Amino acid sequence: MTEYTEVPSEQAFRQYQRLVSEKLGIHLPDTKRAMLGHRLLKRLRALEIEDFDAYFQYINRRQNEAELTNALELVTTNETFFFREIQHFDFLQQLVLGSFRRNSATPLRIWSAACSTGEEPYSIAMLLSKYCLREWVILATDVNESVLQQAKKGIYLDDRMSLLSDEFRARYCRKGTDEFEGYLRVIPSLRRRITFEKFNLIEDMAGVGNFDVIFLRNVLIYFDEEGKTAILNRVAQRLKPGGFLFTGHSESFHGVCSQLESIQPAILQRRLGTG
Ligand SMILES: C[S@@+](CC[C@H](N)C(=O)[O-])C[C@H]1O[C@@H](n2cnc3c(N)ncnc32)[C@H](O)[C@@H]1O
Structure with a gap:
């Protein structure tokens, strides 16, 4: 069974930062590295991909656009409730x-x-x-x-x-x-x-x-x-x-x-x- 590192390397995180900024306009500050790892880890496990670098390569392949969408959706925070504010x-x-x-x-x-x-x-x-x-x-x-x-x-x-x-x-x-x-x-x-x-x-x-x-x-x-x-x-x-x-x-x-x-x-x- 694959042993996962739960936090992306700094280099991998930079790649995700650029991607998320380009696709969604969202700025992921450095303090969100562990959060990003936590959110993406379930996809790595489901796909049996060994690390965050490899997952980044995977979602950027042309035929994997659906997985890119999955990854980006995991990045957004969707907290909301009725009659908020x-x-x-x-x-x-x-x-x-x-x-x-x-x-x-x-x-x-x-x-x-x-x-x-x-x-x-x-x-x-x-x-x-x-x-x-x-x-x-x-x-x-x-x-x-x-x-x-x-x-x-x-x-x-x-x-x-x-x-x-x-x-x-x-x-x-x-x-x-x-x-x-x-x-x-x-x-x-x-x-x-x-x-x-x-x-x-x-x-x-x-x-x-x-x-x-x-x-x-x-x-x-x-x-x-x-x-x-x-x-x-x-x-x-x-x-x-x-x-x-x-x-x-x-x-x-x-x-x-x-x-x-x-x-x-x-x-x-x-x-x-x-x-
Ligand atoms: C925290 S929720 C806010 C929901 C609601 N407006 C509220 O105040 O309760 C933020 C929402 O913004 C969406 N979002 C993030 N980036 C976006 C973008 N570039 N374009 C459109 N929606 C985006 C997310 O998908 C998420 O559903």
Whole structure:
């Protein structure tokens, strides 16, 4: 049986660092060497590949693109939960009941730009379904195909939905039975309201359209300063003038983009007259 070294050599780690930066824009700091080893080790074991150098060669062979996708998906951190950072949902509710009631001839457009397993766009959809009088659409995207598949199914462990109110739980979810005992599923009529698509934030964004609100939360922390600035400036272009960008509360983007004005912690607004 192969004895595995659990941490990539410094040289191997540099190769992964470059690959992850090129494909996802994500900066893996040197402190993440052991974490990377831990996440990739199960693939080495499954494929009986002897070390991280050999696995790197393997995923870079042309016919092994599926394995490259597997490796990149293991690198992303997908932690999320319903109504995470509740201040954004309170703010959205005020908008929907206030200034967003105007312009009701056009649908309200919201983009959840790193949606992970779907808790974020479903939280938005529940809120809009209850409070929004206008037509609305939600685009939910992520670079990781596996989390998108889970998001589309909309099935969640009941005890991971603790921030969901009893009202929303009763109105928008159904309890699983038999092998789905202990799970809840978002109702089909709400699932259908969200378009889930694969999208890499380092790609050209011109095709995604313009939005009244963009959720770009807890993803730019994984990019270096240059990457953050580039993405933030491109995302700002996708906001309608006066539209809002929600970022993670642990992230700071003060002064990173001249088109965006910081109006509250983790809420930026596209300046009017910048369209
Ligand atoms: C920590 S989760 C955040 C989920 C949600 N926005 C929240 O705040 O709860 C970060 C997500 O960003 C996605 N991600 C990482 N790099 C990306 C990229 N280059 N393009 C699009 N999504 C990316 C990951 O796949 C992951 O699902």
